[in-house]
Amino acid sequence: MLNRLFFFFLFIASACVEADFISARGELTQSKTISNISWKYEGADVIEFLLYRRGWSQAKWEFVSSFTPEISSYLDMDEINSERSWRYRIVAKTISGDYVRYFDAFDLTKLYASGMNRDLDADFWMSVPAGSGSSLSNGRESRLEIKNISRWSSLAGQLDGVVVYRSAIIEASDEELVEFSQAMKSNGIKIAIEINGLSSSYALHESEGESLTGEESFSSNYTRSLKRFVDLGGEIDTLIFDGPIRRVLYPSDTPISPHTYQSIGNELVDTMRLWRSVVPKIKFVLLTNFSNWGWKGQPARNSKGLPPQSLGYGNYDEALREVLGVVRGSEVDFDAVAADYNYDAFLNEGYSNQVELVKDVDYKNRLIEFYHVVKDYGYQFNMIINSARGAKEGNHPYRVEVLNYIHSLIGVGVNVDSFVIQSWGSYPSLWLTENTTGTMTWTTRLALERVRNGVDVAPGY
Numbered sequence: 001m002l003n004r005l006f007f008f009f010l011f012i013a014s015a016c017v018e019a020d021f022i023s024a025r026g027e028l029t030q031s032k033t034i035s036n037i038s039w040k041y042e043g044a045d046v047i048e049f050l051l052y053r054r055g056w057s058q059a060k061w062e063f064v065s066s067f068t069p070e071i072s073s074y075l076d077m078d079e080i081n082s083e084r085s086w087r088y089r090i091v092a093k094t095i096s097g098d099y100v101r102y103f104d105a106f107d108l109t110k111l112y113a114s115g116m117n118r119d120l121d122a123d124f125w126m127s128v129p130a131g132s133g134s135s136l137s138n139g140r141e142s143r144l145e146i147k148n149i150s151r152w153s154s155l156a157g158q159l160d161g162v163v164v165y166r167s168a169i170i171e172a173s174d175e176e177l178v179e180f181s182q183a184m185k186s187n188g189i190k191i192a193i194e195i196n197g198l199s200s201s202y203a204l205h206e207s208e209g210e211s212l213t214g215e216e217s218f219s220s221n222y223t224r225s226l227k228r229f230v231d232l233g234g235e236i237d238t239l240i241f242d243g244p245i246r247r248v249l250y251p252s253d254t255p256i257s258p259h260t261y262q263s264i265g266n267e268l269v270d271t272m273r274l275w276r277s278v279v280p281k282i283k284f285v286l287l288t289n290f291s292n293w294g295w296k297g298q299p300a301r302n303s304k305g306l307p308p309q310s311l312g313y314g315n316y317d318e319a320l321r322e323v324l325g326v327v328r329g330s331e332v333d334f335d336a337v338a339a340d341y342n343y344d345a346f347l348n349e350g351y352s353n354q355v356e357l358v359k360d361v362d363y364k365n366r367l368i369e370f371y372h373v374v375k376d377y378g379y380q381f382n383m384i385i386n387s388a389r390g391a392k393e394g395n396h397p398y399r400v401e402v403l404n405y406i407h408s409l410i411g412v413g414v415n416v417d418s419f420v421i422q423s424w425g426s427y428p429s430l431w432l433t434e435n436t437t438g439t440m441t442w443t444t445r446l447a448l449e450r451v452r453n454g455v456d457v458a459p460g461y
Contacts, residue, residue, distance in 0.1 A: 265326025391425025
């Protein structure tokens with residue numbers, strides 16, 4: 001019996017189009033051979049199909065085989081033990097041009113099926129869709145669809161909070177914002193809003209030699225964005241500052257900022273003071289995309305083409321120490337430090353533009369060290385739980401990767417204070433209902449009940 005599955009997801013090549021490709025997938029047998037690669041193509045003018053593959057650590061594509069138009073599958077017998085994952089490329093050569101689909105192959109063994117530490121005292125939060133309604137959920141749901149509590153009442157009775165993006169607040173009507181805030185309040189669900197914290201647009205703004213970054217970032221986020229929500233009765237429990245350090249240090253990924261870690265700490269204090277003046281009990285979380293930073297001299301998973309070179313935006317251990325050293329000495333402070341570090345990165349299997357440098361780095365251990373640094377500083381440690389590859393492929397791989405990730409974190413001793421279940425891809429395809437297999441509320445409920453309440457995931461899940 002096949003005990004592992006490889007799933008494939010779409011990328012669009014710049015020189016080709018993929019419109020006529022419907023699907024491509026395969027399965028990994030127990031002996032670790034790729035089998036039953038198959039594809040479906042709608043066009044009728046195919047001359048031939050060409051299949052290529054590239055291992056995760058390989059720089060060049062390898063030609064596999066060509067196929068006549070009536071062929072739509074292939075048995076790839078090559079051993080793949082040496083690679084963490086594989087990327088395939090299927091090209092349809094046609095009279096009118098080339099059509100291509102890229103698909104990544106990755107292991108979907110259910111690690112959580114072997115058991116998990118349970119009854120953890122951890123909060124659970126769930127994010128609303130990250131993009132516009134058409135980029136997630138296929139436009140079938142509002143980004144604030146979760147205001148309909150009756151469609152996820154069991155999870156709503158256990159969930160600590162929801163994370164909403166500033167753009168979702170801006171896009172919503174007054175009526176929808178009122179319905180959303182009242183539904184959350186009446187069910188004891190806290191609201192966190194993710195914002196930039198400090199805006200790169202104001203990194204260079206100053207007056208009489210004094211930086212205005214903190215003040216103008218507050219004005220942009222509150223006066224021009226979130227004040228309407230507050231005025232309508234919306235209660236903001238927490239603000240999540242997404243990447244404020246790198247936004248000001250390298251605005252728009254350019255090395256033109258005069259700021260240092262210390263000055264960024266001062267700007268964070270300025271903007272948090274202003275937030276406290278209008279929402280006195282508001283809490284703050286410092287969030288970073290951990291993949292794009294180096295750590296203790298070891299490379300980031302991606303270079304950003306900036307002065308730190310292979311370190312991406314720099315050494316995050318240094319940035320954290322310097323910035324928090326300023327913030328902790330003020331009357332305002334962060335309540336938690338959070339990592340946006342998808343499962344692909346944790347496994348060191350996701351995309352990297354410097355594979356030769358990162359292929360032997362232990363990115364699991366890096367997160368463990370980050371966790372202990374944060375706890376030593378006295379902060380809560382929050383984790384964004386996401387799978388970039390799972391969220392691109394489908395509801396099933398997204399759910400397996402989310403549950404595998406939580407299982408793995410517990411297994412290495414990262415005792416997260418708050419889990420935030422999130423997706424930045426096309427899946428889950430819907431947020432509601434919680435009783436519909438594969439939705440975001442269904443997946444979040446599985447994760448919450450398994451970890452916090454000791455309820456086993458049902459067989460087959």
